[in-house]
Every structure is written in structure tokens, then in C-alpha cells.
Amino acid sequence: MKFIFFVFTMILFTACSANSTQDEPFITGVVVQKNESTVLVVEGIEFHGEIDQEEWYSHDAVSFSVSENTEVVHANNSALAYHEVREGDKVEVWQRGGVKESYPLQTDARKIRVIEDYAIN
Known part of the structure; x- marks a missing residue:
């Protein structure tokens, strides 16, 4: 009985932790x-x-591969085209799949959210 409870607890813990990390950039x-x-x-x-x-x-850096499956949105979650993302924009990025341990890290982008547009003054 203890073993079944332990297995159930581990499955529940794994499922909850997997979902929470997907929600954070x-x-x-x-x-x-x-x-x-x-x-x-x-x-x-x-x-x-x-x-x-x-x-x-010397800062944390990630190179993301972008595909037609990458969701690109503005801060209010309205859709953007990838070509509208500009150098200088502040973004949150969610990854998909594995991460290549290099510098910068390399992975696939699941979602890019532009949270602050870079404006040239």
C-alpha cells in the first residue's frame, strides 16, 4: 500500500512540476x-x-531557433509576425525540446513575447 501511495505521489509531483515550468519563460x-x-x-x-x-x-544568453511553429505575441498576447521582432526588444522566450550546452545555450523557441519594444530616439 505504501508503494502505491509513493508511486501515485511521484506521478502527481512530476506532472505538476512539468506544467509549472512550461508556464515560466x-x-x-x-x-x-x-x-x-x-x-x-x-x-x-x-x-x-x-x-x-x-x-x-558574461551574461546569460540563449540562441533560439525559430520556425513556423513558434508563437510570437506582444505583451497583451496579441499575435505578431516574427519579422516584427527587432533587435533591442525586451522579450520573454519559452523553449521547446532539449538544450545544447554551449555558450550561448541553443534551443528551439516555443513562444516569444515582446514585452517592451525598442524605440530609436
């Missing part, structure tokens, strides 16, 4: 580089037009 940061299929997001920096690798190299 993998990283919140600034889009530093972007092309038609990848976006590099760096945490803990300010963007002022252009940024060299030396400026962001």
Missing part, C-alpha cells in the same frame, strides 16, 4: 541578434543601438 532579456531563423536573447543588459559580443559575453 526560459529567459527574459534583450534581442541582441536576429535573422530569419534564429534570435539571440541576452539577460541583464541594456540595448543602446548596437552591442558587441564583449559587452554581453
Whole structure:
């Protein structure tokens, strides 16, 4: 009986923890580089037009592969096209699949939410 209770508890714990991590972004940061299929997001920096690798190299950084399956939205969850995401935008990104342990980390983007547009003054 204890074994069944233990197994049930472990299944419940695993299911709950898997759902909670899916609801939190993998990283919140600034889009530093972007092309038609990848976006590099760096945490803990300010963007002022252009940024060299030396400026962001010591920060958490993730290179995301973007596909037609990547959901792209604005802060209010209205749909955006990927081409509307710009370098300098502050974003939250959720990942899909495994993560390649490199620097920057590499993974697939499940969702990109632009939480602050970069405006050139």
C-alpha cells in the first residue's frame, strides 16, 4: 500500500512540476541578434543601438531557433509576425525540446513575447 501511495505521489509531483515550468519563460532579456531563423536573447543588459559580443559575453544568453511553429505575441498576447521582432526588444522566450550546452545555450523557441519594444530616439 505504501508503494502505491509513493508511486501515485511521484506521478502527481512530476506532472505538476512539468506544467509549472512550461508556464515560466526560459529567459527574459534583450534581442541582441536576429535573422530569419534564429534570435539571440541576452539577460541583464541594456540595448543602446548596437552591442558587441564583449559587452554581453558574461551574461546569460540563449540562441533560439525559430520556425513556423513558434508563437510570437506582444505583451497583451496579441499575435505578431516574427519579422516584427527587432533587435533591442525586451522579450520573454519559452523553449521547446532539449538544450545544447554551449555558450550561448541553443534551443528551439516555443513562444516569444515582446514585452517592451525598442524605440530609436
